[in-house]
Amino acid sequence: DQQVKQNSPSLSVQEGRISILNCDYTNSMFDYFLWYKKYPAEGPTFLISISSIKDKNEDGRFTVFLNKSAKHLSLHIVPSQPGDSAVYFCAYSRAGGGADGLTFGKGTHLIIQP
């Protein structure tokens, strides 16, 4: 069963506009959601996270929103830049029990067009 769903395999956005990447989840037992960015031939790099007790976290051009009632989170990038073209993964960190591995979605390939 897929606990983290990224339903859009790809997204194309014009440079300078807002990019919105979405993620749905089924398991409510998490401490944090994290967003990672991945370029080809490189490992994922951490972008931003949000605590389960918050509904928004902002870092520069990146803002993550968490809607616990809808079990949905989104990553907003504004303004979008060519270097933002990459695959974006959302992942959650499970709460308690010594479980420490991250659970990732399948990713969304963001393409920023000039």
Next chain:
Amino acid sequence: DTGVSQDPRHKITKRGQNVTFRCDPISEHNRLYWYRQTLGQGPEFLTYFQNEAQLEKSRLLSDRFSAERPKGSFSTLEIQRTEQGDSAMYLCASRPSGHENNEQFFGPGTRLTVL
């Protein structure tokens, strides 16, 4: 470079052979993780260590897979009697204790192809 390093970056092997991968975490990161990523999927957790102790293993880690971190520094992941379904990118990550958001730092991965 003080990031997570993995060796080799690419490995091609024949079905039935054994392979071993190495991961060197960021210095002083006491937690080390192994993930597997196949085409079109996100990374899937395999196992993690705190220092030299292996604390969690995923059900994906069959008995053909073994991971070690003997001195609490580098780690090795061995796959015995490889199968074509083992073809994937194997990612290593590390982090220090105390990062409450569980931010993990990933290496570039080892791409395994089983013929």
